[in-house]
Amino acid sequence: xxxxxxxxxxxxxxxxxxxxxxxxxxxxxxxxxxxxxxxxxxxxxxxxxxxxxxxxxxxxxxxxxxxxxxxxxxxxxxxxxxxxxxxxxxxxxxxxxxxxxxxxxxxxxxxxxxxxxxxxxxxxxxxxxxxxxxxxxxxxxxxxxxxxxxxxxxxxxxxxxxxxxxxxxxxxxxxxxxxxxxxxxxxxxxxxxxxxxxxxxxxxxxxxxxxxxxxxxxxxxxxxxxxxxxxxxxxxxxxxxxxxxxxxxxxxxxxxxxxxx
Numbered sequence: 001x002x003x004x005x006x007x008x009x010x011x012x013x014x015x016x017x018x019x020x021x022x023x024x025x026x027x028x029x030x031x032x033x034x035x036x037x038x039x040x041x042x043x044x045x046x047x048x049x050x051x052x053x054x055x056x057x058x059x060x061x062x063x064x065x066x067x068x069x070x071x072x073x074x075x076x077x078x079x080x081x082x083x084x085x086x087x088x089x090x091x092x093x094x095x096x097x098x099x100x101x102x103x104x105x106x107x108x109x110x111x112x113x114x115x116x117x118x119x120x121x122x123x124x125x126x127x128x129x130x131x132x133x134x135x136x137x138x139x140x141x142x143x144x145x146x147x148x149x150x151x152x153x154x155x156x157x158x159x160x161x162x163x164x165x166x167x168x169x170x171x172x173x174x175x176x177x178x179x180x181x182x183x184x185x186x187x188x189x190x191x192x193x194x195x196x197x198x199x200x201x202x203x204x205x206x207x208x209x210x211x212x213x214x215x216x217x218x219x220x221x222x223x224x225x226x227x228x229x230x231x232x233x234x235x236x237x238x239x240x241x242x243x244x245x246x247x248x249x250x251x252x253x254x255x256x257x258x259x260x261x
C-alpha cells in the first residue's frame with residue numbers, strides 16, 4: 001500500500017507536467033512560427049520479486065516473472081515541426097517558409113539562432129532584423145531611399161531605388177537539420193543547434209530539400225485548440241484516477257491502523 005502511494009504520486013506529477021505542456025501550447029496558439037510539443041513518458045524501474053524462468057521445482061520453471069512497477073516519469077518534450085497555416089499580411093518584410101528550413105539569426109552573443117517566425121522589420125540603419133532587433137545572417141541592409149523591396153522564392157532580395165532601378169542587394173539563407181526536434185528552444189521564437197540536432201545545412205531556399213520563401217505571408221502556430229483541449233481532458237482524468245489510487249491506498253492503511261487484537 002505504501003508502494004501504491006508513491007506510484008500514484010509519480011503518475012500525478014507526470015500528468016501535472018502534461019497539463020503544463022498543454023497550457024504552454026494553448027498560450028502560444030497565436031504565436032507566429034510556434035511549434036507545438038508533447039510530453040513523452042516512460043515507466044520507472046521494476047521491483048522484481050521473481051524472475052521469468054526461475055526454477056519452481058527440479059524440473060519446472062516459471063513461464064512469467066513477478067515484478068511490481070514503481071510508476072512513471074516524463075522524459076522528453078518532443079516538438080512537432082509540421083507546417084502551420086500561411087496567413088497573408090501584405091507586409092513586404094513578412095516571410096514564410098513553404099517547406100523545411102529555418103531563418104538564420106545572429107544573436108548579440110555571437111551564436112547563430114534559428115526561427116520559423118518570419119516577421120521582420122528594418123532598424124535605423126535599414127538592416128533587416130527581428131522584433132527584438134537581431135539581424136538576419138547573412139546581414140541584409142535595404143537602401144534608405146528604396147521605395148519597395150522584393151524577395152523572391154529563392155531568397156533573392158531586390159530593392160527599387162528611384163533613378164537607379166531595381167538591384168539585387170543580398171540573399172536570405174535558410175538552414176535545415178537532420179533532427180530539428182533536437183534543437184534547443186531559447187524563447188523569443190528562437191532555437192539553437194545541439195549535438196542532437198546535428199549541424200546546420202545552410203543555403204538558398206528551394207535547394208537541397210529546403211523550402212521556398214513566400215513574401216507577404218507569415219506562418220501561424222501549428223497548435224490545434226481542439227486537440228489540446230482533448231489532451232487537457234485526458235490529462236485531467238488521468239490525474240484524477242491517480243488521486244483516487246492515493247485515496248484508496250490511504251483508506252487501506254487506515255483500516256490497518258484501526259485493527260484491534
